[in-house]
Amino acid sequence: xxxxxxxxxxxxxxxxxxxxxxxxxxxxxxxxxxxxxxxxxxxxxxxxxxxxxxxxxxxxxxxxxxxxxxxxxxxxxxxxxxxxxxxxxxxxxxxxxxxxxxxxxxxxxxxxxxxxxxxxxxxxxxxxxxxxxxxxxxxxxxxxxxxxxxxxxxxxxxxxxxxxxxxxxxxxxxxxxxxxxxxxxxxxxxxxxxxxxxxxxxxxxxxxxxxxxxxxxxxxxxxxxxxxxxxxxxxxxxxxxxxxxxxxxxxxxxxxxxxxxxxxxxxxxxxxxxxxxxxxxx
Numbered sequence: 001x002x003x004x005x006x007x008x009x010x011x012x013x014x015x016x017x018x019x020x021x022x023x024x025x026x027x028x029x030x031x032x033x034x035x036x037x038x039x040x041x042x043x044x045x046x047x048x049x050x051x052x053x054x055x056x057x058x059x060x061x062x063x064x065x066x067x068x069x070x071x072x073x074x075x076x077x078x079x080x081x082x083x084x085x086x087x088x089x090x091x092x093x094x095x096x097x098x099x100x101x102x103x104x105x106x107x108x109x110x111x112x113x114x115x116x117x118x119x120x121x122x123x124x125x126x127x128x129x130x131x132x133x134x135x136x137x138x139x140x141x142x143x144x145x146x147x148x149x150x151x152x153x154x155x156x157x158x159x160x161x162x163x164x165x166x167x168x169x170x171x172x173x174x175x176x177x178x179x180x181x182x183x184x185x186x187x188x189x190x191x192x193x194x195x196x197x198x199x200x201x202x203x204x205x206x207x208x209x210x211x212x213x214x215x216x217x218x219x220x221x222x223x224x225x226x227x228x229x230x231x232x233x234x235x236x237x238x239x240x241x242x243x244x245x246x247x248x249x250x251x252x253x254x255x256x257x258x259x260x261x262x263x264x265x266x267x268x269x270x271x272x273x274x275x276x277x278x279x280x281x282x
Contacts, residue, residue, distance in 0.1 A: 104200075171246040214236040
């Protein structure tokens with residue numbers, strides 16, 4: 001005699017109407033504004049630095065090395081004394097170090113893209129460019145840190161800006177604004193290339209020649225005529241001249257206008273392009 005099979009009766013499902021009523025009783029959280037979302041992603045960048053402080057090495061140790069090496073290795077040969085050369089080169093090193101840091105904006109975006117983090121951002125009910133804008137706002141803090149390190153070191157070594165603290169702050173602000181515009185170029189590069197290393201290599205291949213073929217290190221009057229002509233129209237040279245002028249209190253208004261115009265032009269061209277590529281990666 002075989003035992004009859006036992007059957008388990010499934011638990012009754014919860015009433016769908018009651019569930020909907022319970023859910024609808026809770027007000028939906030307000031949608032984050034564009035500004036709030038961008039600032040949140042900027043803070044995300046700061047938290048990344050907090051948890052991995054080694055990321056600040058490129059904006060602290062590297063600028064110090066540049067200032068010390070160029071001042072004490074070439075100062076006597078170029079300007080006759082390290083003190084005189086420091087007055088010339090420090091604003092240029094400020095420009096160079098901050099602009100080098102902009103490459104990492106593209107590297108960080110490419111890292112998020114290759115690890116799938118960007119896909120998670122796209123699924124959020126937020127302003128779509130918020131991760132891009134927020135990331136660059138966070139990077140602007142890195143630019144400020146790099147510039148501050150250079151200026152403090154320069155003052156310790158004997159750099160004395162003729163325009164005082166106000167001129168230094170104005171020069172640093174101008175450099176950060178230009179760096180913000182330039183960083184859009186590298187975010188575009190970060191969305192086009194396949195790996196963070198490729199972005200870094202391509203970025204420095206572009207920024208190195210422009211920086212060294214400028215008046216950051218030497219007066220263009222000492223260069224061959226053809227090279228001098230290129231250096232004089234190089235936007236990085238104009239930025240370095242404007243920074244020197246602001247620190248000394250004799251900045252040319254035309255230099256400042258050109259720097260701001262170039263920064264605005266880079267943002268106007270590459271910000272929409274970056275946003276388009278960011279959306280098309282879905």
